[in-house]
Amino acid sequence: MAFIIEAKGLTKRFGKTQALDGLDLTAESGQVVAVLGPNGAGKTTFIRMVATLLRPDSGQLRVGGHDVRREAPAVRRSIGLAGQFAAIEPAMTGRENLELVARLFGRKRKDAKANASSVLDSLGLTGAGDRLVRTYSGGMRRRLDLGASLVGAPKLLLLDEPTTGLDPRSRIELWDAIRMLVKQGTDVLLTTQYLDEADNLASHVVIIDHGRVVAAGTPGELKRRIGGKVIEVHVRHEDDVARVAGVLRDFNHGDIRIDDATRRVSVSVDSGGPVLTNALRAVEDAGVDVEDVALRQPKLEEVFLTLTGRPEADAALEAAAS
Amino acid sequence: MAVVTAPITRTTSIGTSTLQIARRAILRYMRTPQMIVLGTIQGAMFLLIFRYVFGGAIQIQGGISYVDFLVPGFITTGVLFSGMGAATVVAEDLEQGFVDRLRSLPVPRASFLTGRALADTAWNTWGLIVTAAIGFAVGFRIHGSVAEAFAALGLCVVFGFAFEWLFIMLGLIAGTPQAAQGMALLVFPFTFISSAYVPVSSMPGWLQGFASHQPITYMVNAVRALTQGPAAEALIGHSTGYLVTGSLLWSLGLVVVFAPLAALRYRRS
Numbered sequence: 001m002a003f004i005i006e007a008k009g010l011t012k013r014f015g016k017t018q019a020l021d022g023l024d025l026t027a028e029s030g031q032v033v034a035v036l037g038p039n040g041a042g043k044t045t046f047i048r049m050v051a052t053l054l055r056p057d058s059g060q061l062r063v064g065g066h067d068v069r070r071e072a073p074a075v076r077r078s079i080g081l082a083g084q085f086a087a088i089e090p091a092m093t094g095r096e097n098l099e100l101v102a103r104l105f106g107r108k109r110k111d112a113k114a115n116a117s118s119v120l121d122s123l124g125l126t127g128a129g130d131r132l133v134r135t136y137s138g139g140m141r142r143r144l145d146l147g148a149s150l151v152g153a154p155k156l157l158l159l160d161e162p163t164t165g166l167d168p169r170s171r172i173e174l175w176d177a178i179r180m181l182v183k184q185g186t187d188v189l190l191t192t193q194y195l196d197e198a199d200n201l202a203s204h205v206v207i208i209d210h211g212r213v214v215a216a217g218t219p220g221e222l223k224r225r226i227g228g229k230v231i232e233v234h235v236r237h238e239d240d241v242a243r244v245a246g247v248l249r250d251f252n253h254g255d256i257r258i259d260d261a262t263r264r265v266s267v268s269v270d271s272g273g274p275v276l277t278n279a280l281r282a283v284e285d286a287g288v289d290v291e292d293v294a295l296r297q298p299k300l301e302e303v304f305l306t307l308t309g310r311p312e313a314d315a316a317l318e319a320a321a322s
Numbered sequence: 323m324a325v326v327t328a329p330i331t332r333t334t335s336i337g338t339s340t341l342q343i344a345r346r347a348i349l350r351y352m353r354t355p356q357m358i359v360l361g362t363i364q365g366a367m368f369l370l371i372f373r374y375v376f377g378g379a380i381q382i383q384g385g386i387s388y389v390d391f392l393v394p395g396f397i398t399t400g401v402l403f404s405g406m407g408a409a410t411v412v413a414e415d416l417e418q419g420f421v422d423r424l425r426s427l428p429v430p431r432a433s434f435l436t437g438r439a440l441a442d443t444a445w446n447t448w449g450l451i452v453t454a455a456i457g458f459a460v461g462f463r464i465h466g467s468v469a470e471a472f473a474a475l476g477l478c479v480v481f482g483f484a485f486e487w488l489f490i491m492l493g494l495i496a497g498t499p500q501a502a503q504g505m506a507l508l509v510f511p512f513t514f515i516s517s518a519y520v521p522v523s524s525m526p527g528w529l530q531g532f533a534s535h536q537p538i539t540y541m542v543n544a545v546r547a548l549t550q551g552p553a554a555e556a557l558i559g560h561s562t563g564y565l566v567t568g569s570l571l572w573s574l575g576l577v578v579v580f581a582p583l584a585a586l587r588y589r590r591s
Contacts, residue, residue, distance in 0.1 A: 100346055105334065
């Protein structure tokens with residue numbers, strides 16, 4: 001199996017901050033790899049290194065079989081960038097932007113034009129192709145950005161937080177576009193703070209924090225790692241939240257997670273079956289008015305919390321504020 | 323189609339990269355109304371103010387009318403003001419990710435700088451022509467040969483190119499477009515403490531030393547001598563040849579100092 005990314009012991013320091021602290025990662029060809037982590041975890045630093053925009057202080061990084069330090073031009077010929085880090089020119093049309101990038105990839109004028117047209121087409125931007133990008137909506141801009149990453153026919157697509165700041169509908173449209181690319185055989189490495197994004201798109205998830213890998217595996221594997229299932233109780237009255245938490249403490253084999261805002265309490269349990277019945281009975285005996293009860297697979301959110309010990313809500317708040 | 327999915331096999335040439343990057347820069351200037359206003363209308367406005375409002379109060383000896391004295395100053399300093407825009411735009415490119423995209427592409431590293439320099443030189447030349455046209459419209463006349471006038475224009479393009487590297491350097495070190503604009507504005511006083519708008523001899527003694535030896539004075543005076551002939555030479559006190567040589571030396575000095583600095587800084591950032 002060919003490895004598209006091989007990282008061993010990568011470190012990088014910026015002033016006083018150790019952005020990467022011994023990061024190891026291998027990504028196989030044919031995978032969509034999501035690098036998940038809170039702000040400051042090092043995911044942007046890592047993807048910039050893969051894009052040859054940064055050099056590691058120490059460690060090894062090979063992309064598509066080429067060493068990023070010694071064979072950077074070879075790496076650049078096989079990657080495409082989209083997302084937070086690569087710009088689109090607002091004072092040019094969508095088509096002009098794509099043609100520009102195609103020409104910079106070395107395509108001849110005719111090829112660049114054909115390239116731009118077909119990419120616009122596949123992203124549903126043909127109609128808007130001849131308007132200035134500054135007139136585009138956020139979602140359209142991201143799609144164009146994705147298009148710019150494609151004109152070089154990359155083997156590896158690097159997406160830095162591709163849907164941050166987008167409305168839900170544009171997110172889904174972008175996900176569809178990305179899935180289509182994956183189906184056509186492009187490898188993808190994306191960074192994200194959105195757990196549902198990693199869950200939805202990735203075949204391989206790497207969770208990083210403080211510049212190193214905390215966990216890696218398929219979304220399913222990671223969810224299984226925190227073991228068993230989760231019971232989640234949604235109460236009708238705010239005051240019952242604490243009461244339910246007290247009751248459920250008897251059943252837990254992990255943290256109790258309380259969300260006052262949505263009035264939900266969830267707890268990891270060893271197995272389903274009788275546990276659910278017993279928990280429900282206990283909750284009802286406490287006289288609590290229950291809206292909703294679920295016995296479910298753990299969410300990636302819960303995996304994250306267990307593995308990094310940091311409340312993901314903090315990271316989400318940071319993300320929402322930025 | 324096979325052609326559009328063909329993989330990339332080599333680094334793009336410096337020629338193509340430079341042209342494409344320059345094209346983008348120029349389109350950006352042309353399609354950003356603020357830049358056009360800044361360049362032409364503001365320049366025209368100041369020219370008119372100096373010519374008509376101040377013109378009566380400033381006396382030039384030696385038979386040169388103020389408009390003939392003034393317009394070379396405006397044309398020459400005009401390329402400087404365009405250059406200030408370059409600092410801001412370079413800082414924007416750094417901040418907004420255009421430089422990142424270039425760095426991730428198989429293009430020669432220098433192409434950002436060469437593309438920028440080409441675009442700004444072209445933009446400067448356009449600005450020169452517009453300012454000269456306005457100058458003629460308000461009464462500026464050539465008192466030398468036509469060849470000398472074209473030489474003067476060519477010199478201005480060279481001056482613009484020389485200062486360009488200083489501004490690119492500022493743009494690279496500023497950190498943000500606002501800071502770049504601020505730093506670039508520092509050039510402003512220099513243009514006034516020169517022979518651009520008033521004869522140096524009319525300044526107080528303690529300023530004259532600085533004003534007579536700074537590069538802008540040489541450049542303006544060279545343009546003045548070329549377009550106004552012997553009358554200007556007499557006023558300035560130097561021959562055209564001396565002034566042209568001096569201004570070219572200053573230009574060379576600026577390029578030799580700032581172009582490598584800019585290249586090094588670009589490499590590092």
